[in-house]
Each structure stands twice: as structure tokens, then as C-alpha cells.
Amino acid sequence: MNRARTSLRQRHQPLRTSGHERQASLISAATSLFAANGFTGTTTKQIAKAAGVSEALLFKHFPTKHALYTAILAEKAQYSELRDAVEEATKKRDDERLFTLLASYRIRKGADPTMLRLLLFSALEGHELSDMFFQQQYRVFHDLLAGYIRRRIEDGAFRPIDPVLAAKAFFGVVLHHRLLHDIFELPMHLSHEASVVEYVSLFLGGLVRQSPDS
Amino acid sequence: MNRARTSLRQRHQPLRTSGHERQASLISAATSLFAANGFTGTTTKQIAKAAGVSEALLFKHFPTKHALYTAILAEKAQYSELRDAVEEATKKRDDERLFTLLASYRIRKGADPTMLRLLLFSALEGHELSDMFFQQQYRVFHDLLAGYIRRRIEDGAFRPIDPVLAAKAFFGVVLHHRLLHDIFELPMHLSHEASVVEYVSLFLGGLVRQSPDS
DNA sequence: ATGGTGAGTAAGTAGTTACTCACCAAAAAT
DNA sequence: ATTTTTGGTGAGTAACTACTTACTCACCAT
Numbered sequence: 001m002n003r004a005r006t007s008l009r010q011r012h013q014p015l016r017t018s019g020h021e022r023q024a025s026l027i028s029a030a031t032s033l034f035a036a037n038g039f040t041g042t043t044t045k046q047i048a049k050a051a052g053v054s055e056a057l058l059f060k061h062f063p064t065k066h067a068l069y070t071a072i073l074a075e076k077a078q079y080s081e082l083r084d085a086v087e088e089a090t091k092k093r094d095d096e097r098l099f100t101l102l103a104s105y106r107i108r109k110g111a112d113p114t115m116l117r118l119l120l121f122s123a124l125e126g127h128e129l130s131d132m133f134f135q136q137q138y139r140v141f142h143d144l145l146a147g148y149i150r151r152r153i154e155d156g157a158f159r160p161i162d163p164v165l166a167a168k169a170f171f172g173v174v175l176h177h178r179l180l181h182d183i184f185e186l187p188m189h190l191s192h193e194a195s196v197v198e199y200v201s202l203f204l205g206g207l208v209r210q211s212p213d214s
Numbered sequence: 215m216n217r218a219r220t221s222l223r224q225r226h227q228p229l230r231t232s233g234h235e236r237q238a239s240l241i242s243a244a245t246s247l248f249a250a251n252g253f254t255g256t257t258t259k260q261i262a263k264a265a266g267v268s269e270a271l272l273f274k275h276f277p278t279k280h281a282l283y284t285a286i287l288a289e290k291a292q293y294s295e296l297r298d299a300v301e302e303a304t305k306k307r308d309d310e311r312l313f314t315l316l317a318s319y320r321i322r323k324g325a326d327p328t329m330l331r332l333l334l335f336s337a338l339e340g341h342e343l344s345d346m347f348f349q350q351q352y353r354v355f356h357d358l359l360a361g362y363i364r365r366r367i368e369d370g371a372f373r374p375i376d377p378v379l380a381a382k383a384f385f386g387v388v389l390h391h392r393l394l395h396d397i398f399e400l401p402m403h404l405s406h407e408a409s410v411v412e413y414v415s416l417f418l419g420g421l422v423r424q425s426p427d428s
Numbered sequence: 429a430t431g432g433t434g435a436g437t438a439a440g441t442a443g444t445t446a447c448t449c450a451c452c453a454a455a456a457a458t
Numbered sequence: 459a460t461t462t463t464t465g466g467t468g469a470g471t472a473a474c475t476a477c478t479t480a481c482t483c484a485c486c487a488t
Contacts, residue, residue: 229454230453230454230455257444257445257446258445258446258447259444259445259446269446269447270447270448270449272447273446273447273448277447278446278447279445279446279447
């Protein structure tokens with residue numbers, strides 16, 4: 001009987017996936033499930049099914065459900081993209097471009113809410129790696145922007161306001177936009193691009209009409 | 215019969231709590247647990263224990279765990295406070311006061327993060343009442359502020375910017391502040407009051423130095 | 429062929445979950 | 459004084475949870 005089963009198995013791609021690939025597919029399946037339902041809201045059974053393997057194999061790769069969660073956060077925490085463009089705008093003192101760059105990196109058509117949901121869940125559920133995740137997803141750009149604002153104040157180009165608070169405020173606007181439209185799924189009344197333009201203009205110029213223009 | 219009941223209630227408190235009080239204590243216990251651990255992260259056993267009753271009694275008052283959650287959201291959704299003060303500032307066209315009022319209602323010492331956590335959890339976990347909860351906790355002030363900004367633009371006092379987007383931006387700043395310090399528990403480098411002052415100033419005046427002052 | 433090793437699973441386990449039922453006793457109503 | 463209503467519980471239960479055990483099979487190098 002074993003022989004019969006084996007003989008039916010012709011060459012095609014191997015039925016056995018490599019450990020590395022399997023691990024990756026488990027992480028991928030778990031990522032979207034954790035992002036959708038949170039840690040406690042996701043069962044190991046669901047993850048295994050989504051990855052197309054048995055639950056037992058999941059535990060061969062990750063000793064506990066928690067370890068799998070940790071592995072996700074640790075993996076997703078690192079990315080370096082965008083920094084070059086930002087640093088260029090920084091050197092050129094191109095305020096509008098820098099702010100637009102930072103905002104539209106997060107506010108854009110294709111941006112999927114998975115990471116944001118993961119970040120919020122990890123913070124709310126109090127995961128140990130929540131801090132680290134936050135640092136690397138967010139803090140980098142925050143510090144960069146605060147530093148830039150500080151320099152521009154020294155230049156005399158910006159009003160003398162607290163740079164850290166100003167950076168926080170700007171990211172607040174951006175994050176809030178994503179919160180409303182990606183998480184709460186509220187309808188937008190302006191396109192992403194138009195929103196970014198308005199936000200940047202508002203942030204740089206303020207609300208109050210300063211000098212009556214022609 | 216009402217008279218008889220009231221007059222008999224003299225010596226030491228009754229051994230049996232009234233249905234209403236018990237319901238309230240269950241809701242109170244559940245609120246903090248749901249806020250801390252989310253819906254799936256909280257068990258009916260925990261809630262019953264926290265309220266000091268048996269699990270069976272919980273199900274006498276609320277047919278399902280879900281119904282209890284719904285009851286919480288429905289109860290906490292309504293409050294009207296603050297509106298009077300806001301409307302007064304609105305009439306007086308006192309920009310700074312209005313913005314400060316709105317911001318410091320949420321950014322203040324005693325503000326407990328329970329409602330914010332509940333709101334975020336309900337949105338992330340996709341609860342049916344999430345929308346309603348959001349509307350009443352948040353939308354009211356949003357619309358109010360957007361309306362005010364629109365009027366001030368008509369007055370010629372504010373720059374002609376999209377009022378809805380501007381209101382969204384301001385609440386973004388405020389919510390973000392709470393997110394960082396109440397949920398992520400990052401240390402603050404300024405007091406709540408000082409932060410509000412800076413935020414309002416930034417929002418009204420913008421970042422760029424418009425007219426070189428003396 | 430043979431044996432070592434990693435990929436894979438069916439069928440568990442002990443504990444937990446939301447929820448129920450039979451029953452009791454304190455008040456109220458009669 | 460007795461019935462009715464209401465607040466309250468101990469002891470369940472079926473389904474589900476994270477995690478294990480004992481085992482089979484595919485692949486490859488001798």
C-alpha cells in the first residue's frame with residue numbers, strides 16, 4: 001500500500017518544501033492573521049491551515065505561538081528604504097519636498113494597513129517587542145524630522161517652536177489620516193495626493209492668515 | 215407599595231444587590247478588562263471574578279459575552295459635556311480658546327486611556343458598534359471644528375484651506391499625542407499643558423516664519 | 429540497498445472557553 | 459403565611475485552545 005502511494009508520486013516539483021521557505025510561508029500567513037484579528041484572536045490552527053500545513057509542523061518551526069509572533073515583529077521591524085530621498089531633501093533645505101515625502105510615504109494608494117494594524121495590536125495587547133517594533137517603524141523618521149526642524153529654526157526659516165513637538169504633530173496628522181481611512185475605513189472626500197498637499201501646506205503655513213496677500 | 219419598600223430599607227445594607235447596580239458593576243468590570251485586553255483577550259470568568267459574582271449571574275444579565283460588549287459601547291457612547299464651553303468660544307470667534315479647549319479636553323493630567331483603548335480595540339477587532347462608538351466619541355467635535363474653520367475662512371480670518379481636512383489634521387495631532395503617551399507609554403518631555411499651547415500655536419501660526427518680527 | 433535526517437502528519441492531551449441547568453434563598457406581593 | 463418574583467450559585471458541557479506524541483515518508487550520501 002505504501003508502495004502504491006509512492007509510485008503514484010511522479011516527479012513534478014518536490015512535495016517537501018525547504019525549512020526556510022516553510023518558515024517564511026508560516027510567517028506570511030501569521031502576519032495577515034495577526035494583523036486582522038490580533039494575537040489572542042488568532043489560533044494556531046488557523047495559521048497552519050492558511051499556510052497549508054499541519055498544526056504540528058508549525059510547532060516544529062516555532063516552539064510557541066508567542067515565539068511566532070515575536071519572529072514576525074522582529075522580521076518586519078527592519079527596513080531602510082526612503083532614507084536616501086529624505087536625506088537629500090534635508091541637505092537641500094527643501095521643506096515642502098521633505099514633508100511631502102514623509103507624508104506620502106505613508107499616505108498613498110497602495111499602502112496596505114497590515115503593518116499599522118500589527119503595530120497597534122502589539123501596543124494594545126502589550127507585546128514585549130511592541131517598543132522595538134515602534135522604534136524601527138516610526139522613531140527613525142520622527143527623530144530625523146525633529147532634527148531637520150531644529151536646524152531650520154537655527155537657520156531662521158522656521159518659527160522658534162519645540163522641534164520634537166512639531167515633528168510629533170506632523171506625524172500625528174499623517175497617522176491619523178491612515179487611522180481614519182485604513183482602520184476605521186471612513187470614506188475620503190479628497191484623494192490621497194490632494195490630502196498630502198493640503199496637510200503640508202497647512203503645517204508649513206498655519207491656519208491664520210498672516211499677511212493679507214493681493 | 216413604593217412607600218413600604220423605601221421605609222423598610224433602614225438597617226444595614228441589603229445582602230442582595232439590585233439588578234441595576236449589579237449590571238452597572240458588571241459593565242464597569244468588563245469595561246476595564248476589555249480596554250486592557252480586548253474582546254477576545256478577556257474571558258467571562260475574569261469579568262465575573264472582577265465584579266465579585268459567579269459567571270452564571272453574568273449570563274443572567276447579559277445573554278452573551280458579545281451583548282455585554284455591545285452594552286458597554288452603547289452606554290459609553292453618549293456624553294454631552296464640553297459642548298457649551300465650545301459653543302461659547304465659537305460665538306466669540308476666539309480661535310485660541312476654542313482650539314485649546316478641544317485639545318486640553320483630551321490632553322490633560324487625569325484623562326484615563328480607557329475609552330481610547332476601547333475605541334481602538336473595537337475598531338481593530340471590527341466590532342459592529344465600532345462605527346457608532348466612533349461617531350459619538352469623536353465625530354461630533356470633528357464636525358463642530360470643521361464648521362468653525364469654514365466660518366472663519368468666510369470671515370477672511372483663516373487661509374482658504376479645506377476645513378474638513380484642517381479639522382482632521384488638528385484632531386490628528388491631539389489623538390497622536392494621546393496614542394504616544396497613553397498607549398505606547400512613551401515619556402513626555404513637556405507637560406500636557408505646555409504641549410497643548412505649542413500645538414495650538416503651531417496649528418494656528420504654521421511652521422514657516424511669515425513676517426520677520428522685531 | 430541502507431541508513432541517517434529533516435519534512436510532514438493523525439491523533440491525541442490537559443486545560444480553557446462561552447454558556448446552561450437545576451436549584452436555593454432573600455425579598456416583595458398577595 | 460404563603461406564593462411569586464428576583465438575585466444568586468455549583469456543577470456541569472460541548473467545543474475549542476495551545477501544544478505533544480508517535481509515527482510515516484521523501485531525499486540523499488554513502
